[in-house]
Amino acid sequence: MRQDDLYINKIDWLTITIYAILVIIGWFNIYAAVYDEQAAKSIFDFSINSGKQLVWIGTALLLITVIMVADYRLFENLSLVLYGIFLFFLLITPFFGKEINGQRAWFEFGAFRLQPAEFAKFATALALAKFMERPSFDLGQTKYQLQALLIIFLPVSLIMLQPDTGTAMVYSAFFIMLYREGMPQRYYILGLTFITISLLAIGVQNNIYIVIAVGLIVLLLILMGKKKISRILGLSLLGGLIIGYTYSLDYVISKLPEHQQNRIMVLFNPDIDPLGVGWNVTQSKIAIGSGGFIGKGYLEGTQTKFDFVPEQHTDFIFCTLGEEFGWIGSFVVIFLFCALLIRLVYLAERQKTRFSRVYGYCVISILLFHFMINIAMTVGLFPVVGIPLPFFSYGGSSLWSFTILLFIFIKLDSHRIQLLGRMS
Template sequence: MKESDIHINRVDWIAVSIYFALVIIGWFNIYATVYDSQLDQSIFDLSINSGKQLVRIGVALGLIMVIMVADYRFFENLSLVIYIIFLLILIVTPVLGKEVNGQILSIGFGEFRIQPGEFAKFATALALAKVMERPTFDLSKKQYQLIAFSVLLIPVVLILLQPDTGTAMVYFSLLVMFYREGLPQWYYILGLGMIAITLLGLGIENNLYLVGAIVLITAALIFLGRKSWQRALVFSMIAIGLIAYIYSIDFVVSKLPPHQQNRIMVLFNPDLDPLGVGWNVTQSKIAIGSGGLLGKGYLEGTQTKFDFVPEQHTDFIFCTLGEEFGWIGSLVVIGLFSGLLYRLVIMAERQKTRFSRIYGYGVISILLFHFMINIAMTIGLFPVVGIPLPFFSYGGSSLWSFTVLLFIFIKFDSSRATQLGRIS
């Protein structure tokens, strides 16, 4: 490998620096969740989560080195092969995987286990970039929409079979990338409308109120356009469809596992079961609120120290930050995530090939979704669905998959001059 092939001078060090800042801050917060002043364990102690995470950070550094010295064309040329490999792994996961809380999410040997659903994210982003890179690929046309949605939905279906609703939801974040590449706006208007109707259907205790409102609005629209029977028919069909959808929501929710039903109920009624299903979110909000402006100080968080928040080192790691570093500390971390996303947008827009740009927006979509949903979970604005905070939450699969996702794009960006020579 020639030194010129590595493109060290063209690496976006701003994005790299933000990555390491988030990883290091996350590591210190993981230590805070397990710290016990009586035991006086070091942050480097391999018997506790912070020490284990340090080993995983070391593995992440190894992955970064491999990605950065590899030829960028390796990931481009084998993108569909990588995608198919992870689809096959997802297929065998329910058979060979380890069951935890009714879900089969990980496979591996002994202590070394990975969650294929996490790694399949970057594989799906690569596959979409490959199938959409052709100049003739036009997302405004139905046949190309079918191809793109098929690539997106296959891993979603396989992950739902585990079942892992939270991870499956992440894949729909790639619709942000679809928007950049020309998917018609009416898809998003329809999607937002369906989300609004779903929230209303779940939030309003008696569906008759919502159905009555739809009937009244439809009657008014028909009356205003009474000279057109075609318009009246369209309005009536839409109203019937909406009413059928509203009553189907309860049916779909009833088919979810009990713990997911409870999480949805708690979202709309936080006081429903504060000592049961609402405990996590309630304690998380207490932890964040008690931090105030400047926080209680590192390793001084009482909610953290006395383990009031379950899963605080993984899905609820943000509440540790809020309690010990307060509003200012939370703002710094949110600023780092926002800065990274902004930087990635700049990087995506300066790519010389459509493949790199599409993959770049895939990275942005996935990181944005995780960032927003995880924080929304900790403050009670979204149901608890097991979405980790990128580079921050405890866990090997989470850290490694996000690292691979990000640094493949950083590699593409550092090689853009070579790509320009290739396509010129």
């Protein structure tokens, strides 16, 4: 028996089972989202989204097979090559891609489209893992921090040329992995402060209140400490920077496209235009709320049947689940996602090499970001930014990219002992 054959039993079947359940539930919900009882078609009909998604699921199974039979060393050895290839695709997408809703983010092949930015996620994760596995790498040093950030920033900058703000935001999820690997906490404190001030600056209509609040905080800090001139000047400078930032943020937002400005304002005032810019979120919340505890039943969702929620088969797929299966159905799916994420944390922590652990946490970071933002978006807790629910939303690029991302890690985990042998 070959040595590789001894490790077939090391495959984590629990993770694969959760993945399969989520994909199947998602497929049924895609059918429900496009179901029309006046012209009911089979779930297997290739002329509707559920039939097309079945093709993507079938090809995803082929991708899984290729990944699981491939040499586990291939992913590490080709990590930088794959990263370079997808950077090239991202570079040419704004020039040769198909324009949809003002974005050139897709390559079109007949009735199907592929989005390079989705696949660049796993390529970036592999590149980060390859870069960070070096014995000399230390996230406590500024030069290594900048190099890691550059790997993340390159695809983000190219995606913004399309422009696709939602997908670009996903790459910020890699900061979760960087935190696990030792990025200094001060950056996260500054980041959270930056986000908090940004939300206040956007949500508070009159900036004078922010000026007063910052002034009071600075005064309090001065009174609590020793009244050294350097402390007073330092805190005053900080206060001035915060106030200046709040006013400059107003200017930046005013330069955004109108639809992006509207999405931000709807977050703070959902009733600002319920029949216009607030329509998607309002109808999504109605659909989820109308499901009650046990839901209206499969294919019985009225919000779904009458197309009240735009993009319900993609970005707003979760409201279909909430309407037809209620709180119970929503809880089950959220539980499955949480179980998957917890399981992946366990797998990542048992890795024997830094390459596998870093890649594992990249997988966790991306899935967690998509899961949290998508659901928050459908219930009005986050602006609508076009982020799909992993394994659930309609789309081949989404399903393929998440499948590749996950199963490369499952493959690495199944060979963790061999990877340790290579390193020793």
